[in-house]
Amino acid sequence: MNPKLMLDIFKTSLLARRFEARVIQMAMAGELPGSLHAGAGQEVCQIAAITAMNKDDYILYGHRGVAYMIARGTSLTAILADIAGKEGATSRGKGGVMHVVDVPHGILGESGTLGGGFVISVGVGMALKRRYPGRVVTYFFGDGTSNRGTFHESLNWAAVQKLPCIYFCENNGYAVSVPTSTSTAVPDISARAAGYGVPGVVVDGNDAAAVYEVMQKAVERARAGHGPTLIEAKVTRLFGHYIADQQTYRPDAATVIATKDPLPKLQQTLVNAGVLNDTLLAQLEADAQRQIEEAVATVKAAPLLAPETALQDLYA
Amino acid sequence: MSVITYSKAINQALAEEMERDENVILYGQDVAVWGGIFKVTEGLRDRFGPERVFDSPISENVMVGAGVGAAMMGLRPVVELQFADFIFTAGDEVFLKAGMWRFMHGGAYKVPLVIRAPSGGSGFGPEHSACPEAFIMHAPGLLCAVPSTPADAKGLLKEAIRLDNPVVYFEHKLLYAMRGEVPDGEYTTPFGKAVVRREGDALTIVAWQDMLRRTLAAANRLSKDGIEVEVIDPRTLNPFDRETIIESVKKTGACMVVEEAYRTLGVGAEIGALLLEHALPYLDKPFKRLAIPDVPLPTSQHLVNFIVPSEEDIYKAVKELVA
Ligand SMILES: Cc1ncc(C[n+]2csc(CCOP(=O)(O)OP(=O)(O)O)c2C)c(N)n1
Ligand SMILES: [Mg+2]
Numbered sequence: 080m081n082p083k084l085m086l087d088i089f090k091t092s093l094l095a096r097r098f099e100a101r102v103i104q105m106a107m108a109g110e111l112p113g114s115l116h117a118g119a120g121q122e123v124c125q126i127a128a129i130t131a132m133n134k135d136d137y138i139l140y141g142h143r144g145v146a147y148m149i150a151r152g153t154s155l156t157a158i159l160a161d162i163a164g165k166e167g168a169t170s171r172g173k174g175g176v177m178h179v180v181d182v183p184h185g186i187l188g189e190s191g192t193l194g195g196g197f198v199i200s201v202g203v204g205m206a207l208k209r210r211y212p213g214r215v216v217t218y219f220f221g222d223g224t225s226n227r228g229t230f231h232e233s234l235n236w237a238a239v240q241k242l243p244c245i246y247f248c249e250n251n252g253y254a255v256s257v258p259t260s261t262s263t264a265v266p267d268i269s270a271r272a273a274g275y276g277v278p279g280v281v282v283d284g285n286d287a288a289a290v291y292e293v294m295q296k297a298v299e300r301a302r303a304g305h306g307p308t309l310i311e312a313k314v315t316r317l318f319g320h321y322i323a324d325q326q327t328y329r330p331d332a333a334t335v336i337a338t339k340d341p342l343p344k345l346q347q348t349l350v351n352a353g354v355l356n357d358t359l360l361a362q363l364e365a366d367a368q369r370q371i372e373e374a375v376a377t378v379k380a381a382p383l384l385a386p387e388t389a390l391q392d393l394y395a
Numbered sequence: 396m397s398v399i400t401y402s403k404a405i406n407q408a409l410a411e412e413m414e415r416d417e418n419v420i421l422y423g424q425d426v427a428v429w430g431g432i433f434k435v436t437e438g439l440r441d442r443f444g445p446e447r448v449f450d451s452p453i454s455e456n457v458m459v460g461a462g463v464g465a466a467m468m469g470l471r472p473v474v475e476l477q478f479a480d481f482i483f484t485a486g487d488e489v490f491l492k493a494g495m496w497r498f499m500h501g502g503a504y505k506v507p508l509v510i511r512a513p514s515g516g517s518g519f520g521p522e523h524s525a526c527p528e529a530f531i532m533h534a535p536g537l538l539c540a541v542p543s544t545p546a547d548a549k550g551l552l553k554e555a556i557r558l559d560n561p562v563v564y565f566e567h568k569l570l571y572a573m574r575g576e577v578p579d580g581e582y583t584t585p586f587g588k589a590v591v592r593r594e595g596d597a598l599t600i601v602a603w604q605d606m607l608r609r610t611l612a613a614a615n616r617l618s619k620d621g622i623e624v625e626v627i628d629p630r631t632l633n634p635f636d637r638e639t640i641i642e643s644v645k646k647t648g649a650c651m652v653v654e655e656a657y658r659t660l661g662v663g664a665e666i667g668a669l670l671l672e673h674a675l676p677y678l679d680k681p682f683k684r685l686a687i688p689d690v691p692l693p694t695s696q697h698l699v700n701f702i703v704p705s706e707e708d709i710y711k712a713v714k715e716l717v718a
């Protein structure tokens with residue numbers, strides 16, 4: 080894989096990680112609502128997948144972090160305003176951190192009911208096929224979410240109509256506290272693709288190049304009118320389900336951060352490839368820091384959304 | 396004017412709107428090749444092709460949810476649920492997605508979706524006979540049409556397809572064969588404008604669809620007894636024309652709602668509350684509801700007849716009220 084592209088993925092992952100850390104810190108200090116589901120550990124995978132899509136493609140996403148939006152180009156200020164309920168929030172106080180929306184950047188939103196995005200993405204696929212042939216839509220969802228009926232109904236539909244829909248499962252082994260082995264009859268979510276006559280692929284979600292490659296194939300297939308691919312990326316949720324989750328159900332919680340984090344691994348790969356060194360890394364860190372603090376300052380200064388906003392945006 | 400059936404009126408509305416706007420698509424189970432189980436969509440696939448009119452899998456969640464997704468992206472999908480009861484099968488997609496996605500995403504897109512829901516027609520059993528419009532009226536974000544004549548069936552559906560908000564359009568199964576005059580040429584019927592179907596001063600009755608038909612039949616009999624009731628057809632439940640009802644009650648001083656649905660928290664309950672808030676000084680008789688006594692609809696016809704308000708029930712209730 081092109082090292083320049085890998086470096087971009089690293090850069091965005093670093094920004095997402097640092098931004099999320101700042102949000103968590105502010106939430107712990109009571110300065111922001113603590114409604115975030117940390118994406119730490121899964122950003123590299125999410126960003127690598129998005130990098131394999133074009134700017135005019137679309138995504139629907141799950142609740143795990145905000146790297147998707149950062150990768151697509153939504154400003155940190157907008158995301159932070161969503162979390163804070165401030166002027167500038169993309170959903171104008173209606174959706175918060177979980178429903179950041181940015182149609183010009185191809186971000187169509189998130190379903191609060193897990194798996195609601197499957198059925199929406201089928202419709203988006205139907206519209207793309209008719210109105211913008213060649214464009215694709217990807218729905219990012221968790222392993223637990225693949226047990227919703229909408230997964231099955233929609234994959235059948237997308238397959239029979241050969242819609243340009245990509246199913247991207249981030250299997251982190253847990254749905255809140257419940258391990259996948261307890262809730263799910265097959266070890267690999269991707270095996271379910273067979274029931275719908277579409278390719279099912281497993282990939283190491285900690286390997287940015289591998290994710291990029293399988294995603295590229297899926298995107299090509301969808302663009303060519305051959306229909307969906309079910310990708311299952313095996314990833315690691317570094318932290319708890321939500322910010323204050325003590326993870327009493329997770330025996331390896333203490334060691335997971337030290338051993339399973341894909342970010343240092345990607346960093347090392349880039350150093351080995353000769354595209355990253357200490358000077359550049361320090362510069363990337365400083366850049367991220369500056370962008371984050373700018374966003375924090377802007378949002379702190381922004382007014383709260385007017386309460387009457389609650390009465391707006393229902394009807395067109 | 397030409398005289399056509401309610402079901403033909405729906406078919407014409409679909410054909411005209413599909414002709415006018417290539418973004419209108421139509422799908423549902425059996426709607427394409429066969430023309431729908433109630434034969435409402437006959438001929439549309441041949442005319443507009445399988446890309447725009449297609450048979451869908453038995454996947455109600457996707458049927459409605461994909462309608463939302465496609466609408467967000469600029470199509471104007473018309474989805475036929477085989478029975479209105481299946482609104483609950485697709486509950487997430489109807490109430491949370493069609494009703495709320497625009498709101499939850501701060502107005503980032505429009506959702507011009509029409510869900511066609513064949514309702515009523517008692518005798519199909521508890522899961523195929525309901526008139527669940529009160530649930531829709533209760534839910535924020537969903538417009539709701541309840542056409543009672545062929546002319547309104549056509550005009551309201553054409554309007555529903557053109558509106559930029561999601562509409563649940565109830566078509567009553569017992570009205571499909573009803574014949575009536577339909578204006579020639581292009582027209583739409585606005586949402587939120589009730590119509591007075593019959594003028595009178597003894598009592599205001601609000602009813603729609605098959606209950607309206609029964610009410611008008613009862614009103615004819617009452618007229619022979621010298622009792623003139625005023626009959627209001629709301630035409631849409633969201634938006635809901637409160638003014639027309641309040642104005643009528645100011646004149647008649649009494650109100651009854653006839654409803655082919657469960658009594659508790661039905662549309663009638665809403666109208667009762669409306670009158671308490673806005674017309675209490677004008678009411679000189681108790682507010683009255685005729686509705687289904689909070690049981691599901693059975694299948695055997697004589698059981699159905701026992702619980703659904705009949706022409707006779709309406710006639711008697713008015714007699715008692717104005718006595
Ligand atoms: C329909 C529905 N059921 C339950 C929930 C509550 N819930 C939110 S996240 C979550 C776990 C999801 O697990 P998974 O899909 O594996 O994603 P992960 O959190 O691991 O990223 C649950 C149960 C919900 N939001 N919607
Ligand atoms: Mg999971």
